[in-house]
Amino acid sequence: MDTSAVKKFVPFIVMPAFLVIVELGSLALSLPVQAAGLVAFQDPQSMANPLIFMAILLGFTAFLLVLIKYGRKNLIAWVIGISIFLTFAYVFAALVPMVIGPGYVEIAVMLALSVAATVLLYKYPEWFVIDALGLLLAAGVASIFGVSLGTIPVILLLVILAVYDAISVYKTKHMITLAEGIIDLKTPILFVIPKKRDYSFIKEGIGKLANGGERAAFIIGMGDMIMPSMLVVSANVFCGGVKYFGLFNLPALGAIIGSVAGLAVLLHFVMSGRPQAGLPPLNGGTILGFLIGWALIGFA
Template sequence: LAIKRNMKWVIQLTILLAVGATIFYGFYPILYMLGISETLSSTLGIILAIALSIVLYKFPEWYVIDTIGIIIGAAASSIFGISFGILPAIVLLSLLAIYDAISVYKTKHMIDLAEGVMDLRLPILFIIPKKLNYSFIKDGMKKEGERDAFFMGLGDAVMPTVLVVSANVFIAHTGFISYPALGAIIGTLTGFIGLTIFVMKGKPQAGLPFLNSGVILGYLAGALLSGTPLLG
């Protein structure tokens, strides 16, 4: 609605505020776990959030967007992962995969939305250039013809990782990672390979059907092979 009414600044402001908040919640616990006091951790988290948000707004080059996207993705997936149990995460990922498929292949409104917010140059996607001299500021995202970069929605990276985090948090294990979580990672990568094959053909693809199905199947395989109860 905001795009149709030429009010993209509303979307930009909202996303920038969300970016800043997510960056803060990403850095704060890390700083605190490093032994820094709560007050100083909060202060440094706020400073980093503001600084990175300003850099993003002033210089939205592809590597800036990707770097901040990684920070946001890690923070968001961690927050959601420790908030959801395994079953709610699986249900959520299944529903989102269905929605993504419908919105890309049938109604196609997700494609229109992606193109509409592309000019905002915000970390809502990852940009993988096809050539070294590519500049997102100058070249942007071509709507016609062959594009100079691959584009992947940030949500496509965040949502599968939610189950990975949940599987590692809610399943008792020894060592750094549980077998179901490891299986979920392998499943996600397998789904990503499948997605990449279709993307290379040049047509927009719904990422979540590939990635979410991969992470769910990988989780189930890891749980079954390790003898872990499916729901932890």
């Protein structure tokens, strides 16, 4: 098989693997997250939660678009950097108590790890650093929101997000503007899959290569991994059924399988070279897989 053919298969192997790692990681983190009381919403079954989530998302997106419009790239980097640090802090707040008892030492270690991870991402944003820490970051975010939202609110949120993603990519196109601005800054909130062995995200970004105009790497947004994983966690926490391998029940397993199928559909269209809205097929596949799994346990 020639090199070009191999490169075409890379995203079909690596991206689904990343998605499953994030989903399994978020399931593994759900217990320590619950034990630490790290919830985004007090009432997980409230149907107002998805609307609050969307209001925050739209506000943050609008803020970033304004900064991009007026060329305030340094401020964007600071805003995203602070957000990444705070997210790491929440993730390590769940993980550190598993090793160190409560107290000042726990807080110091949690803060030190959060600072170190954030500094590493910004001082040495090579693709393998971004991907490794991104997997932890995405799993942590998905776990926190997954245990904070019941299955029906999560499904409603995923439907709203899929519609919003489609409108923002194909109609208003502001999501493309936002993505290009973030990519230009080499901001570490995406996953990068190189097309060649000597690729460097620091030196090349994902811009055009000199020898033919082909992108240097495949990318997928962190949100495309987080959103399906939220339903996986929620299904495992709020639905009944036997926990296979002590980790997931049938609704969660169905959501995982459905998300991978949705990602396969997305990658088929991505290979056309045009920007694609990732959440419609991803969220749609995840919801369908969840519903099948939920039906198999009698909607318990």
